[in-house]
Amino acid sequence: MxxxxxxxxxxxxxxxxxxxxxxxxxxxxxxxxxxxxxxxxxxxxxxxxxxxxxxxxxxxxxxxxxxQHQPWLNGMELLEDAQLNKHVLSTGCEGIDLLLQGGLRMGQLTELVGASSSGKTQVCLLATSNVAKKHMDGVVYLDTGNSFSPQRVIDFIRQNPDPAIDQAKHRILQKVMNRILCHSVFDIFTMFDVLHQLEVNLRSQMQKGDCQVRLLIVDSISSLVTPILGGGGSQGHALMTSAGFLLKKLAHEHNLVVLVTNHTVGGEGGISKPALGESWKSIPHVRLRLSHDQGSSIYNVSVLKHPSMASGKAARFTIYD
Structure with a gap:
């Protein structure tokens, strides 16, 4: 909004x-x-x-x-939209891409849930490097905790050899890094401002027949929302819901992949659960839980929620230092 x-x-x-x-x-x-x-x-x-x-x-x-609320669509319109527009975007991580049958689906909001050091930011940076390298379209990265690492992005690019990059490393790396736009965002109101300006830019590009953003990342959404949920009022929950619907609106109308991260909190029986509660739970199209085998480069990913896949499906993947 x-x-x-x-x-x-x-x-x-x-x-x-x-x-x-x-x-x-x-x-x-x-x-x-x-x-x-x-x-x-x-x-x-x-x-x-x-x-x-x-x-x-x-x-x-x-x-x-x-x-701003999306209109009702019948089944045929939804099917045509999925067939024409909602393709998948590879994360650059083979394990996650195989689990998701190709990668992150365009037009949807995908959430990565996990404890600290579970690999959430690493997956975001890996997806950033992969999209910026393989597509002319760019990446918008909203960094809420000073966790964006341009050097890590470059490391990921170099870990996946590409003959073009080997032949003209410096020039190609410059082009790839120029496709990544990072904003430091430390409160939800600043995020609304950035997303609104992005929406204006995307509409202008759409009128020209030229969309230059393919991936939007918010790392992490919970660090922006948690501070406004305190107290007994409903204002925080209203802002959280508005943020979720705006992110989904951007994904749907501009055929973007929207990827957000969320931390975990203690649940019943000491079992951790995604933060932000039941109000947020229904907003992401896809929820993935990440965990890390301590002392190794092995990570785990499992499906918590997916519109076309059973919950509980899991895979392992490797992210090298």
Whole structure:
């Protein structure tokens, strides 16, 4: 969802007067408006000399939000969409690709769940290097914990020999690394800003018939969401749900692979479970659990949730240092 300042060009009623009114109530984006008591907000608007225009602006923002929900599709439309657009994207990891019958499916949100040092970031960096090397389209990497390592990406590229890279290493590596755009993102509101700008860019590229992003990574989504879930209010859960739907919307409308990571927390009987609770559980299309055999380069991956695969299927893979 968008900051209000980006909407005026398309919706003139959301002008500086409307935005100033909203700002006095701490509203700077569509998400902020959703978290307010609309009856109270309208009551404040009615006290202003431009009350009718302000109320029309509130209605316009709500209409924009309603329009962002995906339309109903029948089975044939879904099948055609899957056949035409929703192909798979290799992660560069043979074990994961074999388990997922080719790799990560475009148009879907895939979540990697695991404890610290389970391989989540390593898989993200490996997928980044593989996509940037093999495709002209790029990668957008949202780094929430200073874990993005350009040197590790280069190491992965060099671990998978390619004659073209061997013949012109420096030039090819420059091209590959230029296809990767990394943003440091340390709170969920910054993430919304970055994703909205990405959405604007993707729409512009789509109009020109040229899409330049194939993979979007958020490492990790839980580090952004967990701080806003405290307390007894519903605001944090509303923001988390909005973030999930925006990521899925980007995946579906622009045929991207969206890959996010999530940590684990203690569950019943001491068995760990994915963080972020039941509200988040339904958002990813695919959930994979990662674990690491300590002291080795062997990792494990198992299916927690998949639209066309039984839960529990598992594989092992290797990531070398």
């Amino acid at each position: 968008a900051p209000l300042k980006y909407l005026e060009q398309e919706y003139p009623i959301l002008d500086s007067n409307f935005r100033n009114f909203c700002a006095t109530h701490g509203i700077f984006s569509e998400e902020d408006l959703l978290l307010h008591d609309l009856h109270v907000l309208v009551a404040f608007a009615e006290q202003q000399s431009t009350s009718e225009r302000l109320k029309q602006g509130i209605t316009q923002v709500l209409s924009i939000i309603d329009g």
